[in-house]
Amino acid sequence: SQTIHQWPATLVQPVGSPLSLECTVEGTSNPNLYWYRQAAGRGLQLLFYSVGIGQISSEVPQNLSASRPQDRQFILSSKKLLLSDSGFYLCAWTAGQSFYGYTFGSGTRLTVV
Amino acid sequence: QKEVEQNSGPLSVPEGAIASLNCTYSDRGSQSFFWYRQYSGKSPELIMFIYSNGDKEDGRFTAQLNKASQYVSLLIRDSQPSDSATYLCAVGGNGGFKTIFGAGTRLFVKA
Numbered sequence: 001s002q003t004i005h006q007w008p009a010t011l012v013q014p015v016g017s018p019l020s021l022e023c024t025v026e027g028t029s030n031p032n033l034y035w036y037r038q039a040a041g042r043g044l045q046l047l048f049y050s051v052g053i054g055q056i057s058s059e060v061p062q063n064l065s066a067s068r069p070q071d072r073q074f075i076l077s078s079k080k081l082l083l084s085d086s087g088f089y090l091c092a093w094t095a096g097q098s099f100y101g102y103t104f105g106s107g108t109r110l111t112v113v
Numbered sequence: 114q115k116e117v118e119q120n121s122g123p124l125s126v127p128e129g130a131i132a133s134l135n136c137t138y139s140d141r142g143s144q145s146f147f148w149y150r151q152y153s154g155k156s157p158e159l160i161m162f163i164y165s166n167g168d169k170e171d172g173r174f175t176a177q178l179n180k181a182s183q184y185v186s187l188l189i190r191d192s193q194p195s196d197s198a199t200y201l202c203a204v205g206g207n208g209g210f211k212t213i214f215g216a217g218t219r220l221f222v223k224a
Contacts, residue, residue: 032210043117043201043214044157057210090156099205101147101159102212109154 002027006091006105013112019064019078021108023091026072031093033074034102035066038088050074051096086112115140117204119215127223132189134218136202139183146178147203148187150196151217157201161187192222 006023013019025031035047046059048066056066063082067075074091088109092102116139126132134148145164149157163169163176163185175188185204189196199219205212 041121041216043216044203045214046210046212049210099145101149101162101203102157104156104158107156 002093002103004091004093004103004105006108008108009106010109011111013081013110015083015112016080019076019081019085019110021076021089021091021110023074023076023105024072025093028072028093028095030071030096032096033068034092034094035074035076036090036092036104038090040087044090048076081112083112086110115213117202117213117215119202119218121216122219123221124218125221125223126192128192128194130192132192132196132220132222134187134189134200134202134220136185136204136215137183138185138204138213140204140213141180141183143204143206145205145212146176146185147205147212148174148176149201149203151199151201153198160200189220194222194224196220197222
């Protein structure tokens with residue numbers, strides 16, 4: 001069966017520090033991968049999605065970036081965090097040729113101080 | 114701006130009652146509709162999806178879609194305290210890339 005791993009679970013970072021969040025999927029190949037952010041009291045906001053290695057689409061211009069160095073690995077990064085980057089970051093995957101909803105990872109709660 | 118609107122709640126129902134959660138969306142071209150459940154501090158989990166007008170039932174859950182009214186709902190029969198969570202409505206096109214999420218409705222089931 002397919003599983004999605006996301007780490008770390010919680011992170012407290014100072015303003016201006018770098019960020020690296022990692023997500024891996026097991027049990028499938030060529031998944032579509034997504035990074036979402038959930039701010040308190042708001043809906044999920046799509047940040048990036050990827051349909052293959054090295055293919056990244058950005059939905060929201062900001063100081064975050066994403067990379068997909070391997071088929072089942074998706075990384076969210078920042079060179080300098082802002083206070084507004086605080087939130088609950090979720091990685092998700094879907095099968096490449098069909099869409100019946102997302103499977104989310106366990107999430108990373110990021111607090112920028 | 115494509116939008117998905119939900120009443121933030123909290124919606125409070127007694128145990129054993131039917132909980133009715135509602136969602137409206139702005140994009141008439143939307144083709145896929147989803148309900149996710151999110152417990153406090155946890156990630157969302159998919160409950161149901163519906164693509165066609167009408168009702169779709171899965172156990173105690175029924176999703177209802179009315180594309181003409183741009184309205185989708187989730188009914189939870191025989192509500193249990195374990196159903197207490199935030200329910201997210203999500204609406205998308207043909208594929209997962211442009212799915213828009215509502216802010217969610219908090220449901221509280223009283224024992």
